[in-house]
Amino acid sequence: MAVHENPGILLYPRLRKSPYFYASREHGVKSYSVYNHTYHPRHYGDPVAEYWHLLKAVTLWDVGVERQIEISGPDAFDFVNMMVPRDLNKCAVGQCKYVFITAPDGGIINDPVLLRLEKNRFWLSLADSDAGLWAQGLAHGLGKNVTIREIDVAPVQIQGPKAKGVMADLFGEKILQMPYYFMTETRLGDMRVVVSRTGYTSELGYEIYLYDATRNGIKLWNTVLEAGKPHDLRVIGPCHIRRIEGGILAFGCDIWYDTNPFEVDMGYRWMVDLDQQADFTGKEALKRIKKEGPKRKLVGVEIDGPRLGSFVDNTMVDMFPVTKDGTRIGSVTSACYSPRLEKNIGFAMLPTEHAALDRRYEIETPHGKASARTVEKPFIDPGKEIPKGNS
Secondary structure, eight states: OOOOSSOOOOOOTTSBOOTTHHHHGGGTOOEEEEETTEEEEEESSOHHHHHHHHHHSEEEEEOTTSOEEEEESTTHHHHHHHHSSSOGGGOOTTBEEEOOEEOTTSOEEEOOEEEEEETTEEEEEOOSSOHHHHHHHHHHHHTOOOEEEEOSEEEEEEESTTHHHHHHHHHOGGGGGOOTTBEEEEEETTEEEEEESOOSSSSSEEEEEEETHHHHHHHHHHHHHHHHGGGTEEEOOOOHHHHHHTTOOOBTTTBOTTOOHHHHTOSOGGGSOTTSSSOOTTHHHHHHHHHHOOSEEEEEEEEOSSOOOOSSSSSOSSOEEEEETTEEEEEEEEEEEETTTTEEEEEEEEEGGGOSTTOEEEEEETTEEEEEEEEOSOSSOTTOHHHHTOO
């Protein structure tokens, strides 16, 4: 029997729909995936054209799949500080942090953006795993006085060099004073929102978190569209070409429960603060892993051969095997063709002894065997000057 290379995805009640589902599909979604049990638009026909529009103008994304888990109550700070290996004493009210939620063995359960709205009120903007259930179980086991619930809040992302113009038109010039990875509560007409200087692009961008999103989702969507018209705003899906260029990880392929923070080698030592007072979950395991050294490492790779796809076009169904002298030693976890760099790039999880820079390996791609070389990641803007607004 013939294999259908591009099967459709069933639309039916069992899977959740974001508050922006019916608005975002009107722009011609060509491909969905399922993320946090929710339909997620992946692209609108041409992921490469979407990539260039993100780099040159401004884009709007439906990211209502980022479920918001709110943790509040008298023990909220102490509890959240035990969930993550970052020292949240260094996270002010009104600040955001990219964090790992770690398991007792040091594995990564989720890598959300954390927003601290009050002294004892936090949001976890989840990647694709049921970390809210983990939080409930952990709180029960520790006997902490906290309330943990999924709230009716859903974000959209406004990303690209012209994002500031759209945001100023929506909220006034004052919004542009917000520093990178900070947030503010405000209103957009009669809609209550939180705005943050965050995004999944390594480009300049913002996220708007909408309260009462089930009721107001389409209204917010149309309000942003109208404000974006003078700035050439276009609706796109999450741009994985740009996130790979920028060294941003995707939960489920680049990281998983059996992956620890030292293996992904983010380069941010403060992501795992082993000197802090808090006895966070996984601390002893991570101390041991750091002392012994990680057994694997996620590295950048440049891959020869014909152009790979955009990661969201059904061309990377499985991870690509990495071989040395005919023996498989690891996997390429994410890969794409970068139009700007004019080369194939990606991430590979390799044994530490094979993870040094400028090593050559063979990779099994959809086009056949190809030579690959290990390189530094991220591939573009390692200092994150672009999203900070310094470039």
